[in-house]
Amino acid sequence: MTTLQTRPAPVTSIPPRVVARTGLYALLAANAAVVAWFFVQAGFASNPLIVFGRLAGLYGALLMAFQLLLVARMPWLDRRIGMDRLTSWHRRTGFGILWTLLTHAVFITFGYAEASSMDPVNQLVNLAETTEGVLRAIVALALIVVVGAVSGRWARRRLAYETWHFIHLYTYVAVVLAFTHQVAVGTTFTSSPAATTYWYTVWGVALGSVVLGRMVLPLWRNLRHRLRVSAVVPESDDVVSVYVTGRDLDRLPARAGQFFLWRFLTKDRWWQANPFSLSAAPDGRTLRLTAKAAGAGSAALRHIKPGTRVFAEGPYGAFTTLHRSRPQSVLIAGGVGVTPIRALLEDLTGHAVVIYRVSSDRDAVLYDELCDLALTKGAELHLVTGSIVPDKLAPRELARLVPDIGDRDVFLCGPPGMMTAVLRSLGDLGVPKRQIHFERFSLAG
Known part of the structure; x- marks a missing residue:
């Protein structure tokens, strides 16, 4: 490459x-x-x-x-x-x-x-x-x-x-x-x-x-930007991307890695707000979220009609390049946690290594986009597949994939169990806490 x-x-x-x-x-x-x-x-x-x-x-x-x-x-x-x-x-x-x-x-x-x-x-x-x-x-x-x-x-x-x-x-x-x-x-x-x-x-x-x-x-913000759904694109059988447009989006202070509380103003869902990360870096014209059907709210996204009004709260989150401490980085994603990771890769400068952990190739959402971005950005991309046992992101495996991981910022997003295991591995490898960036997307209050 x-x-x-x-x-x-x-x-x-x-x-x-x-x-x-x-x-x-x-x-x-x-x-x-x-x-x-x-x-x-x-x-x-x-x-x-x-x-x-x-x-x-x-x-x-x-x-x-x-x-x-x-x-x-x-x-x-x-x-x-x-x-x-x-x-x-x-x-x-x-x-x-x-x-x-x-x-x-x-x-x-x-x-x-x-x-x-x-x-x-x-x-x-x-x-x-x-x-x-x-x-x-x-x-x-x-x-x-x-x-x-x-x-x-x-x-x-x-x-x-x-x-x-x-x-x-x-x-x-x-x-x-x-x-x-x-x-x-x-x-x-x-x-x-x-x-x-x-x-x-x-x-x-x-x-x-x-x-x-x-x-x-x-x-x-919602009165100013007047958000609407512009397109709904299925990514796989249970994953869908929703594109949202509006006025003056270049003045919306959103950054790659952040999320919004999205409220789609349909008759049956206007009262329900769901947190979804941006799956592409904001470009001033369109916001994109990508979600896996894990409940009634996320499953209903597939049926939203273009033109639907959107009320979004945010952007929220500190999972951004604002917190970088090193010129090079490692991005580790698990499952649908790839959405903010994909957006961060688009926004990052400096050499990056992307590790994408999934059970099988068919679970690798947005993988084609990651490949194109990695080629454009000069990044290394590793798709890690297989069962959770043995741990394929154990300290030895991470050190093999990224020998200089201790000299890089690490951005991590994925299922709770995977994140806990990777954080333990990073600790065993001696990666300073200052260089580890993750967010569990909980809501205060």
């Missing part, structure tokens, strides 16, 4: 992911310090249980505001951190909220019970009946406990995604109730005009981010 000479892509000195992650940690730490300062300035109650309970409640409220920022799907964060990692942070932060607010409720209840000589149950009932905002806080905590319970791994594996998502939406109700409780009885919130301004600013920014990222930006 003839190798074309291409100019190596610029590499980043500090990974964008590190910049964004450090910024988020610094933001949270700075606000935690400000909360502690306002808490001290407001003075302490005589009962240490109440003191600790109030502080736990304040940090629970701060984590709720931080959680809203994580699920807002703001483009700057999403492009640098990736939605799968934001989802992981979202999960950990959610359980942090649950435990801090439970601590708040228990310590406050026992603290007031100790001061009034009432038992904790009667004390809680008394607070709910006599103190403004406490009943709303109890309802908010109950909702958070339910959401936390259904978000546990045991429950999550047994619930349909639609059921889990519907229950999860009640978190927004809990957030509103908790905020009104804080406004009504929070002594730190009302201790000074500065404290009040600070809390309103924190919650205003958090809620504003959600409205902007989840509502305003998608609506504005």
